[in-house]
Amino acid sequence: MACRVKAVVLVAALLFPAMVESMVRLYKFSVVMKNATRLCASKPIVTVNGKFPGPTLYAREDDTVIVRVVNHVQHNITIHWHGVRQLRTGWADGPAYITQCPIPTGQSYIYNFTLTGQRGTLLWHAHINWLRATVYGAIVILPKRGIPYPFPKPDKEEIIILGEWWKSDTEAVINQAMQAGVPPNVSDAHTINGHPGPVPNCSSQGTETGLHVESGKTYMLRLINAALNEELFFKIAGHQLTVVEVDASYTKPFKTDTIFIAPGQTTNALLTADQDTGKYLIAISPFMDTIVAVDNQTAIGTLRYEGTHPFTPTSLTAMPPTNATPVTTSFVDSLRSLNSIKYPAKVPLKIDHSLLLAIGVGVNPCATCVNGSRVVADINNVSFVLPVTALLQAHYYKISGVYTDDFPANPPNPYNYTGAGPANMQTMNGTKVYRLGYNSTVQVVFQGTGIIAPESHPTHLHGFNFYAVGKGLGNFDSEKDPKKFNLVDPVERNTLSVPTSGWAAIRFRADNPGVWFLHCHLEVHTTWGLKMAFLVENGEGPSQSLPPSPSDLPKC
Template sequence: SRVRQYKFNVVLRNTTRLCSTKPIVTINGRFPGPTLYAREDDTVLVKVTNHVQYNVSIHWHGIRQIRTGWADGPAYITQCPIPQGQSYVYNFTITGQRGTLLWHAHILWLRATVHGALVILPKRGVPYPFPTPYKEVPVVLAEWWKSDTEAVINEALTSGLAPNVSDAHTINGHPGSVTPNCSSQGGFKLSVESGKTYLLRIINAALNEELFFKIAGHKLTIVEVDATYVKPFTTDTIVIAPGQTTNALITTNQNSGKYLVAASPFMDTPVVAVDNNTATATLHYSGTLSSTPTTLTSPPPQNATQVANSFTDSLRSLNSKTFPAKVPLKIDHSLLFTVGLGINPCPSCIAGNGSRAVASINNVTFVMPTIALLQAHFFNTSGVFTTDFPGNPPNAFNYSGGLPANSSLATTNGTKVYRLAYNSTVQLVLQDTGIIAPENHPVHLHGFNFFAVGKGLGNYNPKTDPKNFNLVDPVERNTISVPSGGWVAIRFLADNPGVWFMHCHLEVHTTWGLKMAFLVDNGKGPNQSLLPPPKDLPTC
C-alpha cells in the first residue's frame, strides 16, 4: 500500500453548454472533476483549498471511512465546511474495498458541478473476478442547468414550490448532439478498437434524476455495483440512481462504425415536471470515418418501471469464497422508516400559497445543525442534537394511499439521530409513503455498505414479507432505490463508530429534509473507537 496525494482547488470556471456560458464551481477548473485513483489499502490525502465565495466540503461517496468520520465530508454532519481562503486535508485509508465510487461536494447544490470518479483498483497483483479488460473508462452522468444552480434552489425555497428541472443531462460533461435549441455541440466520444473488452465505470452524479443508460448494438455485462462485485449478467439497459455506480464490460464485437450511447431519465411517477432530455455520446470504432452514420438506439420511456425492475432484480452479490456476502442473520434493531414528501406552513411563501414542500423520514424533517454533529458527539457538546429519532413511524399510515385519520401532511422538525451500539445489527425497512404522490427515493447511507434483502410494492408486512428475504446472496451497496409506492429492506452491521448521514440522494429531497443520522458508539476493544479529529478540521 502507498500514500496517494491529490490537490483539489475549488475554483470558478466559465463553462459553455447548450450554447450559453456561466461560471461554475469546479475542482481544478474541470467538469466533471478529476478522477481520483487509488488501490485497496492505500491511504489517500486530498488537500482541498477553497477559492470560491461558497463554503465547501467534499464527500467520498461509498468510502467506508472506518473510524475516520472526520474525512467523510457532509457539511454540518461530520465537519464544518471549508471557508473561502482555507484548506482541509481529507485523510483516509481504503480498507476492504475496490471498485468504482464517486466523490462530490456535500453542501448546498454544489454537487451539480463539483463531482468526479473515484476508482479503487484491487491490491497490486490481485486480479478482477472477471476477464481483465483491455481498457477502463469512467463514464460520469450528470445534469446541467442553464441558470446558476444555487439560484435554482434558492428560488424554490423562497417560493415553497419544486425547483426547475435541469435543461440537459450530460455524459462526461457533454449533453451530446441531440440537444433542443442548440444543435452545434459535440458529445463525448468513446474511442474503441474492434475485438476488445472495455470496462465502463458508470457513475450517476446527477442531482435529481435516476437514469437509464444504453449503447446501440452492444450488450453490457454487469460485474459490480457501488464497489461490490456482483454475479455477472448481461443486459441492454442499466438503471442507475444518483450516487450509484455500475461497472459494465462491453465487447467491441463489430468491425467498425459509430454507435449511439444514451442516458435518459427514469421517473416512475412524475411528481416534478416531465423531463425528456436524453444525453448522448458515441462509441466510435477506430478507423471509422466521421461521416459514417451513427447507429441509433431509442432510450426506454421515462416511466419504464419494468425495464428498471428487471435490471435491479438481477443484481446478486458475487458471494464467492474470496468475496462472501456477510449478511447479518440475527437482528438487534428492527427499524421501519417512512420516506416521503409533506407540506408545511410557510407564511412568506407567496407562490406556494402560504405553504412549502418538505420531506421527512418517519415524519421528521431534519433540521441542519450549525456545528457538525460529529464534533458535538466527540466533544460532548449538548444542545446540538437529540437521540430520539423514532424507530417506527408515528401513525398507522396506509403508506401507499391517502392520509390516516387525525393526521395532516405537516411534518415535525428536529435534529434527531438514532443511536446504535458498536457491532449491533440493523434491519431497516424503508417505506415510501406515497401520501402526496408515490415517488422513487434513492436512499444513501454513509459509512456502511448494506445488503438489500427484500423489496415489495404497497405496505411492508412484518409478518409475511421477511419470509421471502434473500439472506444468501443479496446485492451489497451504499445507495438503494425505495420503489415508488413500495419498500425495500436492508441489513447492516454497525461496525463503524461515528455519526453517519442517511438521506435521499435526490438533492431536492435532501434540501427539503429527507435525511437523518445514525450515531454509532465506540466499542470497548482496541481499534473500536472514533479517532480524534485532525488538527486542520475547519471550525464553524
C-alpha cells in the same frame, strides 16, 4: 507490510501526473470558479482544478488517501468521498454539519482516509447545498497488486460520468424555490462526461462525448450517476453490457442492454466491441414512473469503431419510456453479490435493531411562501434540520443542545403509506439521531409513501455498505415479507432505490463508530429534510473507537 499511501493534495490549478511505482502519489487540485459553455450559453461554475467533471482519484485497495482541499470560491465547501467506508475516519466523510463544519473561503482542510477492503468505482462530490451539480469526479480503486479481477481482464477501462446541467445558477434555483415553497425547476439537460450532445437550436460542436473502440476488444465502463435529482437509463446501440460490479462491490455477472443507475450509484460493465465497424449511439434518459416532473432530455454520445468512415451514419437505439418500471425492476432483480470464498456475502442473520422508516414528502405552513405552504420531505414524520455545529463534533466533545437521540424507529402514527395518506400532511422539524451500539446488527425497511405523489427514492447510507435483502410494492408486511428476503447473496451497495409505492429492506453491521448520515440522494429531497443520522457508539479499546478530530477541522 505497510499500506501504500496516495497523497492527494487539492491546492493548485494543475494536475501533476502520478509518479510511477512511487510510494506517494501527489495530486494538486484547487476549488475554483470556471466559466463553462454548455447549451449555447456560458456561466461561471464551481469546479476542482477548473475541470468539469473534476479529476479522477486513483488508488488501490487498502491504500491511504490524503486530500488537502483549499477553497478559493465564495461558497463554503465540503467534499464527500461517496461510498468510502471511512472506518474510524468519520472526520473525513464530508457532509456539511454532520461530520464537519464547511471549509470557508480562503481556508483548507485535509481529508485522510484508508480504502479498507474496497475495490471498484466510487465518486467524490461536494456535500453542501447544491454545489455537487458541478463539483464531482470519479474514484477508481484498483485491486491490490497481483490480485486479478474476478472476471476476464478488459483490454481498456473508460470512465463515464452522468450528470445534469442547468442554464441558471443552481444555488439561485434552489434558493428561489425554498423562498417560494415550491419545487425547483428541473434541469435543462443531462450530460455524459460534462456534455449533453447535440440539442435543438444549438451548435453541436464540442458538445458530444465519444468512445473509440477496436473490434474484438473488451472495455470496462465505469459508470457513475452524479446527477442531482434524476435516476437514469444508459444504453449503447447494438451492444450488450455485462454488469460485474456496483458501488465498489463485485456482482455475479449478467448481461443487459439497459443499465438503470440512480444518483450516487456506480456500475462497472464490460462492453465487447463485437459489432460491425461503424458508429453507435450512446444515450442516457430519465426514469420517473409517477407524476413528478423530470428533465425529459436525452443526452447522447457516440461509440466509434476504429476504421469507421467519418460520414458513416450512426446506428440509433430506442430508449425505454420514462415510466419503464419493468426495465428498472428487471435490472435491480438481476443484481446479486458474488458471494464467493474470496468475496463472501456477510449478511447479518440475527438483528439487534429493526427500523421501519417511512419516507416521502409533506406540506408545512409557510406564511411567507407563495401558497401559504412549503413542500417538505421527512423520515417518520421528522423533517431533519441541519445544526449549526457538526453532529460528530457535538457527539465526540459532548456539546449539549445540538441534537437529541430520540429519532423514532417506526412512524409515530401508522397509516396506509402507499394509499391516500393522512389528512394532516404536516411534519415536525428536528435534529434527531438514532443511537446504535458498536457492532450491533441493523435492519432498515424503507417504506415509500404517497402523501403528495409516490416516487422512487435513491437512499444513501454513509459509513457502511449494506445488503439489499428485499423489496416489494405496497405496504411492508412484517410477518410475510421477511420470509422472502434473500439472505444468501443479496447485492451489496451504499445507495439503493426504494421503489415507487413500495418498500426496500437493507441489513448492515454497525462496526464503524461515529455519526453517519442517511438521506435521499435526490438533492431536492435532502434539501427538504429527507435525512437523518445514526450515532454509532465506540466499542472496546482504541481499535473500536473514533480518534480525536484533526487539528485543522473547520470551525462553524
